[in-house]
Amino acid sequence: MMTDADGTTITHARGIAVAEFETRLERAQAGMAAQKLDALVVTTPQNIRYFTGFATTFWESPTRPWFVILPRNGVPIAVIPEIGADGMAMTWVQDIRTWRAPQPEDDGVSLLTSVLSSTSGTGGRIGWEMGRESVIRMPISDFDRLRGLATGLEFVDGAPLIWDLRMVKSESEIERIRTACTIACDAFDALPAHMASGQTEYEAACAYRTLLAKQGADSVPFLSVCSGEAGYSQIIVGPTERKFSTGDVLFMDVGATWDGYFCDFDRNFSFGEPNDDVKRAHETLWQSTEAGIAAVRPGANTDDLFHAMAKVIDTGGYAAPTTGRLGHGLGLHLTEPPSHMPGDGTVITENMVLTIEPGLEYAPGKMLVHEEDIVVRVDGAELLTRRASREMVVIA
């Protein structure tokens, strides 16, 4: 562990202060008490980082499972492969139990069972990453085996508790998302100088990635680059080798990270002046985004946000997109709960970080989508991205 300029102990110089991890644990333990959980176990990169500060890209190797136990009382226990012991010791977690992995016939399952049984006792209720927008990072056959072995324990859904904690951000989390947004905005501002008609989507992506890396993005896990004549038909597959020509609209949606936290927003570019249909659709979308931003305030809910944006699209005479929602949370994940859609009903509270993401289809196969990132403050939305210009950026 290290100490930063004003004497706060931090895990890395770019990391989060230990005091904040203590607060996160306390909030988790209060939730466990309320939900009668004896422990919460996390296995995934984002949740392990949230509770420990453990920062690695080694997650890309699916060979070895990792477990962090948060007991209802006491400190976190890491049950991890031996290869990770020295790295985990760089965080505030000091109770580290290891096994020599990989060991396919028993990769941590019996060790975890014995640690869980001794910390949570017979009849213990263990919260696990089971439900909404959650996955577990271990073979399902091993999780089934664990549920069979640990017969004294009950495994229940810990996802509602985890999302309750993660949906509301601390100032240090907000600063990290703002940094990611600033890096990606700066790179977007520099991009038109590197683009031209005749270039491919792939070449534009390469130029943008180079600018992002140079500006200091830690990674670019998400980058969607789609283009088409006067609009695009979908927003998730691309870049491809498609060549830009005059009259095309280019969509770029970026999820870059800084110190673990994502931005997630998009920009649209026009090759040459957009035609009147595109201009009118873009103006409607820009106004829909304004309406979404204006609707943000503590106490409103996600249905309200959806309807504020959808009303502008409807009034303009346009069809809704196939995305199923008009924005969502973000943070350690590119997308997190809540979802701005009818029926989600999540009450917006201070310090949630959200995307405002309306879209429309103005003709068959001609889609336009906008997206900005905001943080909810007591008096409304504060932009984390620099607002897109009202008129589409034109590439000569």
Place this chain on the structure above:
Amino acid sequence: MMTDADGTTITHARGIAVAEFETRLERAQAGMAAQKLDALVVTTPQNIRYFTGFATTFWESPTRPWFVILPRNGVPIAVIPEIGADGMAMTWVQDIRTWRAPQPEDDGVSLLTSVLSSTSGTGGRIGWEMGRESVIRMPISDFDRLRGLATGLEFVDGAPLIWDLRMVKSESEIERIRTACTIACDAFDALPAHMASGQTEYEAACAYRTLLAKQGADSVPFLSVCSGEAGYSQIIVGPTERKFSTGDVLFMDVGATWDGYFCDFDRNFSFGEPNDDVKRAHETLWQSTEAGIAAVRPGANTDDLFHAMAKVIDTGGYAAPTTGRLGHGLGLHLTEPPSHMPGDGTVITENMVLTIEPGLEYAPGKMLVHEEDIVVRVDGAELLTRRASREMVVIA
């Protein structure tokens, strides 16, 4: 779909030919027949890409599950969120069933149950990503619900079949891994000009990422940057803000992708001339890598590879590292089966792509690790990386 220069139909210009996806399906169906499976279902980015060619970074959003069914007879069926329909239609998969997602109360589960029941009949055995080095990309509570709903179906481990198929690469897969290796080698060659004593690990990582992006890497999901005086104590956490000084050894391990496929290898740098202990350890490690490469031939097994490398380390008087194995497969994942370790026992066959990754600890907390990527040919290993120099690269 598009057609490339010699008339072969391809999914994208950078994509894999449709004929190869047909071959992959045929091999999978032969395996299903042998293992008495009625269908194989895949939910994860790499397996969906392997069977369909579907290329997206949208996987970063954990909100919506995706399913691709490979029936024992017939063509693949995609059961996916509506947002993905147009993108999936760009691949060779044409049977696409969608639901309007997100829909937390029933995100694809009942649709999937009905499609599976109608394609696989009562009493069907469904292979699923359940076992070794596999995860499922959907909430476990939804998978439990699926197993409860689809009472006529038996869900069994499809991972052995999937890894059997994926462990042996086609020439087009090998070419993609070679391209990723070449990009990362070129970027390593250019890197020393951007490094100096006094710089931080983070700054070196930023310089390397910028070079990788400029050379055309699609993404850099894995980049480990660790340094220490005359060696490092661990190889998975970093970069940090640690500053380089004379006498340091810097370790950089990279997993960059091109068209979906990974490289995975490392390089070591010395700030100033390495001391004699480092030189001797490095020479031993270089020889151990040579021994590993020389041991590769069809018919040898992973235990043989391990022992060839370990013998050189032992003879040098050094301790084994805590990594648990001395290399592994790679491809659509950074690490794939097999593992070069005692007891793995996988027989090496032509066109497997493997890392050769010996390590040693020459003093407490002083580790060195080497890694190269090779493809198994009829007469032995063919290097995909440019072999590291015998003497460590010195940064002045």
